[in-house]
Amino acid sequence: MPDALLHDYFRSSASYRVRIALNLKGISYRQHAVDLRHDEQKTAEYRALNPQALVPMLEMNGERLTQSLAIFDYLDAQVKEPPFVPSEPRPRAHVLALALTVACDIHPLNNLRVLRYLKTELGQSQEAVDSWYRHWCAEGLAALEALAAPTAGEFLYGDQLSMADICLVPQLYNARRLDTPLDDLPTLTRIDAMLTQLPAFAAAHPDKQESAS
Template sequence: MKLVLHGYFRSGTSYRTRLALNWKGVPFDYVGVNLVEGEQHSDAYKAKNPQGLVPALEVDGEILTQSVAILEWIEETFPQRPLLPSDPIKRAKVRAFAAAIGCDIHPLQNLRILKKARELAGDDAEAGPAWARHWISLGFDALEKLAEQADGQNGFTFGDGPTLAEIYLLPQMFNARRFGVDLAPYPRLVAADEAARALPEFERAAPENQPDAI
């Protein structure tokens, strides 16, 4: 099976996908799509993903889009080192934690939303980062409480190793640091981020370690 991941080094959704593939030991080729330069809007890329978004994952010629669907496919296709607990209640809690990021935090601070926030603010350069900090902090307030209620060990959020919670959390923590969010109120999130990023599989997926990093 040949996998080709089309993504952007700083894209949270691309980062999630790299994390899952690396954790499960699945080899893949990587093709950078420069979002800042607008390569996602090219005819060539839109032939792969009509939405003009990253990531797109080629699987033996078939193309998968939307990171949520891609992550589900990865978990179903490569059951080794599972990212979801076996207990149905715990699985639901991990999924809820991930969805709080994927549905309620991340979409409000991706590139196209930040550009629109800046435009509506009269091209104020600080409008985008301020918007991102607001929504990330609001979401982290809830995530910290969810993490307090979880059964995490060794710094991780659920259980004693990484789950889908960390797959979603690491890219969001990267963006939080990028936009200058005060992380002091979120010790459990910081601990989970640090525990996961210390894993060599996750270190290889970090934005700064990608071939298109600038």
């Protein structure tokens, strides 16, 4: 498998997800740090590569791939093991629903550009911005707990690791950074504690990235 180039930011949840996915698939990759704190994603050079001016972006096999879940799908087609979704329709739909609860319902409301807009354009205090983050994160995680608990085993869906697990760990990392209460999420916190010990997840941790500071 040829080397890939991942454009990412060390604390980006979506970038964290893709680092985990690449590690699980055993795909070697180089990193190009795009520092969101200094708006490096908005430079003309980066916009020419990715018009959305977001991270992550994966360059692989001559392709430029964006959106973390779309990248998961591409990686699944390239490397079959481990699969990120079950093959049967009902379990597959459930795993996708769990992953999308994070990627579509929690994360978009709480990513850096939204929090910045609340503070700089709408004039909200840092206290108000932090309260916004915790509210939407707690609400989304409570729903994820309820959705996952009935079918959870070692992982969020039974005993098969899936893209739902890949989405969980970065979201809980950022939830803790903003002091979001996690006491009422026994399923999520149990599985997160196990996952973070796995080499593919541990190596993807923000603190392990060269650009972390």
